[in-house]
Amino acid sequence: MKIGIVCPYSWDVPGGVQSHIRDLAEALIEIGHEVSVISPADDDPPAKPRGGPAGVPAAKAAGLPPYVVPAGRAVPVPYNGSVARLSFGFLSASRVRRWIRDGEFDLLHVHEPAAPSLSLLACWVATGPIVATVHTATPRSRTMLAAATALRTALEKINASIAVSEAARTTLVEHIGGDAVLIPNGVATRRFRKADPLPGWPGEGGAIGFLGRMDESRKGLSVLLRAFEILGAQRPGLRLLVAGPGDADDVLHRVPAGLRDRVILLGPIHDDDKAAVLHSVDVFCSPNTGGESFGIVTAEAMAAGAPIVASDIDAFRDVLRGGEAGELFSTGDPAALAAAAARLLDDPARRAALSSAALNAVAAYDWSVVAREVLSVYETVILGRDRGKVTA
């Protein structure tokens, strides 16, 4: 199948939608389909070396992958409360039109079709089978109402919608209209499978890892910090590696002074550096106290083969196969967390067993599996087509 995918946000800037499209495109190519992605991107990206914090290697300055067609410079504009880099206007529309004509696609797959960018333009200029994926919950604003007719006219052409979460689906139903099938994001397991640990990690005394916002209470860092008080006092060499945004001073103040030099805060890290962090610890901890529907970070840790200690919430119980692929401890209990982590730190054989069980279990969430679900949506839409290719 020849598939044209439209990305609304600049390829040069990391983001959830961009990674989703990259992983989907690569999985589809692997299955044997022809994929072209059009995205806002600087034709000649300036090589900006980005020094990672605290010894995290900087990601390579990214040139475009061969399947990405740049649609010209994206303009930074305020959108949805932050600055997004988007492409709009007649010039962008004509670039999309040319890309569709040259591509002779069997089907177009637009992402985030309501965003004022390439996806909306693609819906506007194209005729033929169109599938859309909705990623975020975007409440309808007054301004969107003003543009409602323009939006509706373009969105009415979409033959099938996919939502990546129940929240995204609800937004679509309530604010844009129509219905969607739910296909959750995949995990790009091979991106996590192998990586070099950060220099000096995990070290002789052992290391525990955490990834996520430090200041969001349901991510549970405070539970882990209290468990580390217990463990750190018993084990003089043990270190705690924490990666994620949040106020570092605030976190360090919650740790007893004697343990502070063994709590290493990396701050926010790039997607490409996650694997290195996950490979730098002996035990990875997901102490969330709730609010997760799937637990993507935990799944990524599984893909890295990290032995996991996770709180006993439904999402983790599911993904860790009821405890077979990682230790569960009673949610919010630092002593239980400390005990579970201590058992693993002392038992390399158990760690190895959990690591291979995790690698095994996470395969069910891999992009190759998710891509097949997306393909069955494509196939269903094409089943009823009257003409051959997408035209513009």
Add this chain to the structure above:
Amino acid sequence: MRVTDVIIVVAAALLVGVYVSWRAGRIDRLHRRVDMARAALDAALLRRSSVAFELASSAILDPATSVLLATGVHQVRGEERPRDLAESDLTRALRAAFSQPDFRPSLSGKDGADELLAEVEAAAHQVFLARKFYNDAVSATRIARRRPLARVLRLAGKAGLPDYFEMDDSLVE
């Protein structure tokens, strides 16, 4: 009447004309989307009944389950029963067959069984998808046609108001 008045009237008429024809074009496009989704749904239902028939006649099932499925397929292909009811009955027959205790383990190992069962499941899932997309197109079309301008000027022409297709399409209860 002065020349400027004439120009204004003509311009206004032109604008209204352009707007009305644009709205009519939109409704036409929606109807084509419904047609395409309907063709897909028909194809998906046909494919499902074919693989269900293949399973019924494959000799890997016990005779009772075979007859159950074959009857379902026969109903779908015949005219006696309304389409939606017949298709729902086929779903229920498939569900009854698939939810037998140890249905899969008892068949796996038989020649081609795993492939055939996977095909039936894929076909049933495609019916689920196709019906969702079809009903979605119908609802967009009905909303557009309910608007006053579309009703007063009969922008949809002679095209009938598309109907939702309701049926039981889930293989799991």
